[in-house]
Amino acid sequence: MADKRAEDEIDALARRIILPSQIVTDEEMVRSMHQDRGQKLARQDLWDELSQKIKFADATRLPTPGGESAAMLMAFGARSDLVAAAEDALYDGFAPDAEGLAALEDVLNDHPGDYPTSLVVALAHVDIAWSWRNVAGRSDPVRAAEQSSEHIERAATILAPFDGTALNAPSLIAARCALFAACEKRGVRVSEEYEKLIDLDPATPRHMRALGRHILPDYAGGLQKLEISARRIAAMTQDTWGAGAYTWVYLDALALKRRALELLDAEFFIEGLQDIASRKQDQHIVNHLTAFSAITMAPQGEEALLTKQARQNREDIHACLDWLLKNHLRELHPLIWSQTLLSPGLGPMLPSRRALVAKGRQTALRIIAAQLSSMLKDGCTITFSPRGIERQRLI
Structure with missing residues (x-):
């Protein structure tokens, strides 16, 4: 009562x-615009036009208001029909229809040496590999591992001829990062590959957040490597973000693994929060940081399992809610x-918008x-x- x-x-x-x-933000509208453009061009088999648009977005580092990569959003839209169909089949207990992927491979054969087309097809393989592992892996782990490995190896073969740095194409390196993160034998190179990506495209926070998520498994380095990488990225991007990159790298990692609080330098993390909020005053980002401090860093059920230092770090970040509300949320x-x-990892049955x-x-x-x-x-x-x-x- x-x-x-x-x-x-x-x-x-x-x-x-x-x-x-x-209710509908500028960020959502711009993301949808890029994804819809990629989807529409792929559906209409206008792959040459899609290729030109992805190359332009890569070369200009075209972002959304919240800092997402337009090139990666178009590539996502272009493969979204195929990946969604594959996921639906796996959730229903069936193997994905091979015809859809075969048709996409035919497009690849029709555009030899075109990196945006290769990007779309390789990422489709990576996405389907994750679907096999996350969905079918529960009921048939042996087959799921075999199928996932086949898709990963095919993606690696498709991407092998391209040098993202030489082509000035962050999307290519981002695809290699996703590939390495999905493969245990390549996982040890996750942090190295992400450093190349962030050096080429330091203004896109999505890369740093993805690094924090993808480095968490032991095969990619785990928590010790997370702290080292966060500091290295912060030093690399100081001119762009101040201390903000340290915060970006930790942001999703803290949501996924509470024990990351134990190694965190809370003072440095909070300095990064302040630098992000002052340098990037977009309300999409401010809402993210405020909701993170308010909800993700609120006391939770596993509080007793955390060390004293981890609890103090969480409390210090949670306390940032006050100045984020008063100074930045509009x-x-x-x-x-x-x-x-x-x-994190909630299934596809989400509530309505x-x-x-x-x-x-x-x-x-x-x-x-x-x-x-x-x-x-x-x-x-x-x-x-x-x-x-x-x-x-x-x-």
Whole structure:
């Protein structure tokens, strides 16, 4: 009963927070535009045009507002029909239809030496390899391992003729990183390959976040290598991100493996948060950082299993919620908050978009109300705007 009363009080405070909410953000629209373009061109067999667009996006480092690679988004769209069909078949207990992949291989044969076409086909193999491992691996681990290995080796063969650095093509190196991350015998080279990628494209945070995720398995180096790599990347990208790269590398790793808190330099991580928020004031990124501090770094069930230092590091990062709200958050992106609530690796049966938006908004406003409760208890409202947050007394 006491919990219900406390929840009602927080909801009452939340109703006095005036925070603009973006149901469909600029980031989503731009991502969809690039993915849809890749999908449409592939469906219409306009591979020469797709190739030109991916090359241009690579050469110009064309980003979304939140820093995603347009080249990789188009490549994802181009293979999305095939990969989705393969995943659906595996979830239904069947092997993927070989005809779709054979048709994509025919496209590759029609465009010899064209790296964007090779990129799309190689990444399709990598994606299907992961699907075999993650979906079919539960019921038939031997066959899943065999099929996954075949797709990985085919992807390696397709990518082998191309040098991403010489071609000034970050997407090619990103594909090799994904390939190495999916293969235990190549996993030891994950950090080395990601350093090449980030050196070529330091402004794209997705590469650093992916490094943090992909280095976690023991075959890729594990937690010790995570700390070393985070510091190396921070030194490499200091002109672009300050200390921010250290934070980017750790961001997804901390969400996936709580023990990463034990080796973390929390002071350096928080300095990185501040550098990212001040250098990249895009509200998509600000919402990510704020939701991470508020939700991912909130106390969880395994708290007792963490060392004293790990608990202190978590508390210090969680405390960043206050200055992120007051100094940087200007609009709410509810989907980011609801996605932060979801467990990593959640299956495909997700709630509807409307439900995710509603849950994200409710979660964010409750957290903000609790954090700013001392500013609300006298009956004031709090308004978020481009000028910052303002308290207004009700008349």
